[in-house]
Each structure stands twice: as structure tokens, then as C-alpha cells.
Amino acid sequence: YRATATPFSMLPGLSPTTASSTARAAQLLCLAAFTPSALVPIAPGSEELEATAIVNVLRRAGWDVTLASVGLEDGVPVECARKQLLIPDVTLTSPGVLDREYSVILLPGGMPGASNLAASAPLLDRLKQQAAAKQWYGAICASPAVIFAGAAPELLPRYSTCHPAFVKDLKAAGCVEEQISERVVVDEQWRCITSRGPGTAIEFALKVIELVQGKDASEAVGAPMVL
Template sequence: AAGVRVGASARAAAAPRARATVGLTAPTALVPIAQGSEELEATAIVNVLRRAGWQVTLASVGVPAGEPVECARGQRLLVDQTIQQAAACEYDVVAIPGGMPGASNLGASEDVIAALQRQREAGAWYGAICAAPAVCLQPAGLLPPHATCHPGFTQTLTDAGCEDRDIDARVVVDDEWRCVTSRGPGTAIEFALKLVEVVQGPDAAAEVAAPMVLPPRTIAML
């Protein structure tokens, strides 16, 4: 299946969170990265969300301010802020890229986990892709019942009691937990488009997807 969406949102009545920038009307997102994060996933998330007009903060974890983050395949990325700076704000979405050991490094960050926990407690959206659902969300008690991840980590989701029918899906939305998960680099654009959809609606996601020359399968999932 191209994607799975489950659960009526029991948290829909939660108060909306403040924007990362005072007075900003566009949605906001935090995308933390650490040494060993998957650069294709991180850049796809940032790119797609910015195409949708979002204010996106790419934040470094475990790297001194001003220094690039060396990702899983050797690409070095410059960030907007450190996680300590970025954590002072609230966001519509916190999205965690995968890659190893990047996902483990993010999962070991108190600031990253605290940001995710704030999303969960406030009824705001968060997401994770590739290894991150298994090694970042699950140990922190933030893995929803309906989730997917990279094929190499699915046993963790099975052991955690996730629905088998979801684990092989490319993108899974758990509306009750307000969490989006996905499988890996090849699903990163779909993952990011789904983040646009859950916050801004399917028309906004379709508008972003239209000029990107995506496969019909991707368009059909919106």
C-alpha cells in the first residue's frame, strides 16, 4: 500500500502550539540531525516542507555551533541552529530523519526526546523515518501502535506490538498519536508530503507535489 492512515484523532481538541517565530502564519518544523543522519532523508524533508512555505529549522545535535554535521554518506550539512537554541521554540511538527548511527545519536539526545515529548503532550504532530521509529521513538515510549520503519528494524516494531498490516506500508499516519512514520530514503518525499497533508490538508500537499514530477503512486497517496 502507498500509505496507511489510522485512528480518529482523540487529541484534535488540543490547543494549537505557538509558532517558532512570533507572528509567523506559516507552519513551523524542527528537523534535528546528528553525526550519521541520513542526508537524503533530512534534505528531502527540509526541501519539501520549504516548498510548502514552511519555516523549517535544521538543528545540529552533538556538534559545536557553526560546524557542519557529517551525515551517513559523508555529506556535510550546515544547520540553522544547534538543538539547544532550537529547543527554546515550539513547532507544528518535529521530524526525525533516520540513518545510522544518526538515529541512535538523536535518540540519545535529551533535547530531541524532550522536543518529541512536548509534541506528544500538546497533541502536536511529530514524525520519524527509516531507523528512527525503532531506535529513537520506541525507547522513549513515543512509538504509536500504527507505525512503520526501515525493513532492517521491523522486528523492533513487531516486538513493541505495532500492527503487522502497517509495518510494510511506505507511510503510516496514526491520527490518535498524531505521528507519521515511513521506511527510508526512497519514501522520504512521500513522508514529507504527508507531513504537509496532515497539517495543511491534501490540497496543499498536492500543490507541492504537482511540479515535482513524482510517480503516479506518490500522487495517488495524497
């Protein structure tokens, strides 16, 4: 026996208008029941403003965000690019972290943080799995160039951006120059989102919310932040 779903518009007694409203209501119920998740890896030298902005904005939207340290023992704070200490939730190699499914994996930038993330084979492998599954992934600041154009070029989308100091690396790797100076760039085909630096981190995170949950959800988070 093979079950076949009947479109709302074909159900007896439902007009096209009623069917459309019913379908929209069902969609909203599904969205309400869906809790998006994000993995945000950080390493010594990661840009703390970017990392905290990403985590903070996504959690404002009710996301399940995992802040994972890379290259450190469990319980050890991460000293970031400007010497601020961040306490991660887990390490990247803690049980179950790499095995989970995530709505998106997002990489803060900063140096040498981006290089330290790029040196993590488990992280690169997990990013490749994310891309192969056509799930969203992204990076900001130095990370698109250092990680996507450098350590794992198979992850570099056709359309991308990064910190101005690293744009030459994206161009050399073959990125289209058309959007390379935009504050936030989305490559729908690659399911990849990139951005430029600390000053664009909130926009970056809000765009992630829009991509996963829709524009209404993104605006609901952004409005009380007085952007």
C-alpha cells in the same frame, strides 16, 4: 461578560449555502495567514537524503523549517551517513530552539544518526512535550525503531513503520503489523507519522504537508516535482 461566537448559518440574512461559502472563505484566509513550522534535528550519521528531502519539500510549501544539529558545536557541519556535509541552521541547544512551538518535529533516520539522536536527552524531552500537547511528530527509516521503540517507548504509536531492517524491533515493541510494511503510516490518535527510508522521504514530507495544511497544499507542491 462572556462573548459567544455566532455560527455563520445563524447570522441574519445568510442562507445555508451562503453561510457555507463564507465559512469556507474564512477557513481559507486562516490557512493563508498560517505559516507552519518544523524542527528537523540531525546528528553525525543521519541519512542525508532523508534530511534534505524533508527540509526541501516543506520549504517548497512555504514552511518555516529549522534544521538543528545535535551533539555538535555551533557552526560545525554535520557529516551524514554517506559522508555528505550538511550545514545546520542552529544547534538544538541554541537559545530559543527547544522553547519554540512547532507544527511538527521530524527525525531523519540513518545509522549511527538515529542512535545519536536517541542519545540526546533534550531532544527526547522536547519530543515528549510535542506528543503530550497532541502536536504532530514523526520519524523515518531507522528512527522509529531506534528512538520510538527503543530510547523513548512512550512515543511509539500503535501504528508505525520503519526501515525493513528494523521492522522486527517495532513488532517486538507491540506495533500492529497491519500497516507495518506501508510506505508512509499515519497514526491519527498519536499524531505521529512514520516512513521507511530514503526512497519514501518525499512521500513522507508531502504527507506531512497534507496533515497540517490539507491535500490541496500537498498536491500543489508535489505536481511540479513530477512525482
